[in-house]
Amino acid sequence: MNNFELYNPVNYIFGKGQTEKLATLVPKGAKVLLAYGGGSIFKNGVHNAVTSTLNGYDITEFGGIEPNPRFETLMKAVQIIREQKIDFILAVGGGSVIDGVKFISAAVNFEGDAADILKKRILFTDLSKVIPFGTVLTLPATGSEMNSGAVVTIEATQEKLTLGGSALFPKFSIVDPTVITSLPKRQLQNGVVDAFTHVMEQYLTFPHDALLQDRFAESILKTLIEVGPNVVENPSDYKLASNFVWSATMALNGLIQKGVPSDWATHMIGHELTALYEIDHARTLAIIGPNLYKVMFETKKDKLAQYGERVWNITGNSIEEKAEKAIVKTVEFFHTMGMKTKISENAENIEKTADFIVNRFEERGWKAMGEKQNITLEKVREIVEMSY
Amino acid sequence: MNNFELYNPVNYIFGKGQTEKLATLVPKGAKVLLAYGGGSIFKNGVHNAVTSTLNGYDITEFGGIEPNPRFETLMKAVQIIREQKIDFILAVGGGSVIDGVKFISAAVNFEGDAADILKKRILFTDLSKVIPFGTVLTLPATGSEMNSGAVVTIEATQEKLTLGGSALFPKFSIVDPTVITSLPKRQLQNGVVDAFTHVMEQYLTFPHDALLQDRFAESILKTLIEVGPNVVENPSDYKLASNFVWSATMALNGLIQKGVPSDWATHMIGHELTALYEIDHARTLAIIGPNLYKVMFETKKDKLAQYGERVWNITGNSIEEKAEKAIVKTVEFFHTMGMKTKISENAENIEKTADFIVNRFEERGWKAMGEKQNITLEKVREIVEMSY
Structure with a gap:
């Protein structure tokens, strides 16, 4: 067996109705970016469940993260976070939204060209340099809700590249299997x-x-x-x-x-x-x-x-x-x-x-x-x- | 499937020669209590490996934690930590030593009769109220190196009781399978x-x-x-x-x-x-x-x-x-x-x-x-x- 290190600090919360716990998980008083994809969360009730549970939080919404999330799209969210001094991201979606949020989390405080995060495969291990985030999973497949890796596409060059590092684990992930009913x-x-x-x-x-x-x-x-x-x-x-x-x-x-x-x-x-x-x-x-x-x-x-x-x-x-x-x-x-x-x-x-x-x-x-x-x-x- | 929460933030470091990484894991400048059991770590070379790697740290040793660790013994370590203002514990041993250290970690700042931790099954979830600790495993069996539970015996009443809580996970555990050679x-x-x-x-x-x-x-x-x-x-x-x-x-x-x-x-x-x-x-x-x-x-x-x-x-x-x-x-x-x-x-x-x-x-x-x-x-x- 090869030597290894196993470190996975995600608070993984699994089961029916677990979205209710959101208000105990998002830090009190946080300014939250609610990130999502094509809008299916409006049809399946998840958007409503999330926002009602987070009643009282200062929430900015950012939709439109596409399947195979694009660097160009994600940089718009990075800009919003910088401008509005947002300090927590909630990814509500599948692997693409969660992967996208990992990139956003890493890019906000990154000095230099953010495309280098992908091109130079920079590893993020310092929690103080990323924006903390949690996830509400709506489409199971990628495991992104419980790992620290992500895949992002640079549209300009048609490149699908990876990023990761121990600072990019979600703080928590809420995984309610009943969400797949509407998929x-x-x-x-x-x-x-x-x-x-x-x-x-x-x-x-x-x-x-x-x-x-x-x-x-x-x-x-x-x-x-x-x-x-x-x-x-x-x-x-x-x-x-x-x-x-x-x-x-x-x-x-x-x-x-x-x-x-x-x-x-x-x-x-x-x-x-x-x-x-x-x-x-x-x-x-x-x-x-x-x-x-x-x-x-x-x-x-x-x-x-x-x-x-x-x-x-x-x-x-x-x-x-x-x-x-x-x-x-x-x-x-x-x-x-x-x-x-x-x-x-x-x-x-x-x-x-x-x-x-x-x-x-x-x-x-x-x-x-x-x-x-x-x-x-x-x-x-x-x-x-x-x-x- | 029942609803569940999976949270296990232990940095688990497995393999040959991993003890070398200790100096990167114990916080710089920490005052360390090195806790162990009956002294087998002097015979199998682990004491030497640990202390040479931690050369330069301020280390106080506490040996003699017995199999089925005794409340009465552990309270002596609690006293030492309080007196010397020690701020990190390193458990070097098997499940008994690690379980004992979990109790010590919880008892140092506990207000009231420390036996109540066991008798009233108090749950420790606040990291700021326990002393952080890491482990070097020398005897595999109990899984204590990667969980937040412990069993401690009160000698006076011959009771074997449990304690635990999310604040009692080891910060790290070094698990080198070659240590079993001398068992x-x-x-x-x-x-x-x-x-x-x-x-x-x-x-x-x-x-x-x-x-x-x-x-x-x-x-x-x-x-x-x-x-x-x-x-x-x-x-x-x-x-x-x-x-x-x-x-x-x-x-x-x-x-x-x-x-x-x-x-x-x-x-x-x-x-x-x-x-x-x-x-x-x-x-x-x-x-x-x-x-x-x-x-x-x-x-x-x-x-x-x-x-x-x-x-x-x-x-x-x-x-x-x-x-x-x-x-x-x-x-x-x-x-x-x-x-x-x-x-x-x-x-x-x-x-x-x-x-x-x-x-x-x-x-x-x-x-x-x-x-x-x-x-x-x-x-x-x-x-x-x-x-x-």
């Missing part, structure tokens, strides 16, 4: 596949000595497989909803990555498909993941076989046979979850996709990725072309 | 069984909707079964040591208890066996646990069957058959771990044990316990008598 089926499908792939990025590498983390990862995968296909049909079933939402948090709150190697190349390639064609994030993962496992078969076959045996109860006469069956099962699961696993089923004029992505990686100086740093740009090309 | 086999056996039973207390109740927590609990149990018998023979095998130590933390750091019912009656009865006969804590759990499952069979048989199937790969024609086999497997595992599972194998003159324990519970006003509050004092008597 469109497509977003629920995305949420399940996104969470599933988050686990795979941290699990599907090679056999190692971290026995407990492997079992935790398999626990999340099995739970998502058990509840995923049903929760998208019956999101008001609390048993299904609560296990889905909790699994999505646990998939990316840092726990299962401690002490183990991780891959993340599926995300790195997938981010480019979103930047290029605006394909939903989760759908890019469903396209790329299985093809990456095929191209990197020699590296990953041992872990694929373990995954097949333990998660899918696959039997077979050889490692290779079990590993191949495990990939087939994964693709079938993504299809069950409504994913179309070819780029051509999700976008048009895709002939130059591989060229574009490989060039983009080259520009950034990326030579290889993955848990063994052996997913070279040639392999990336092969993965993308296999995904057409 | 006696008996303590390693105890550690495995203690961690195993911690999971069982939170898992072995009745079937419920918290699918992921069940799988996490089963993951820890399977890992302890896989590594337990071998790690006591080969504690210098890092694969075994690291998985054991990490499992022991995860067994009682709060995660698996979120959203689920829990029992804890095995601990409540077991504590009395330790108070009466000084039987090692883990050994009391190995005695009581299986007999409690037998006496409460109707309540627990469904979950026992699930546990048998998933953890022990037991098959059977009925719930009852699988549940019974699961209890047998558990006792066999405890025997493999060197436990003697009868009170009479661990103590003498035990005829009045059940009377004593039932009287003690009556004096405290306890009428029933367990996840369904149906372990009445009559059931307690039956469990204890079955354990003779």
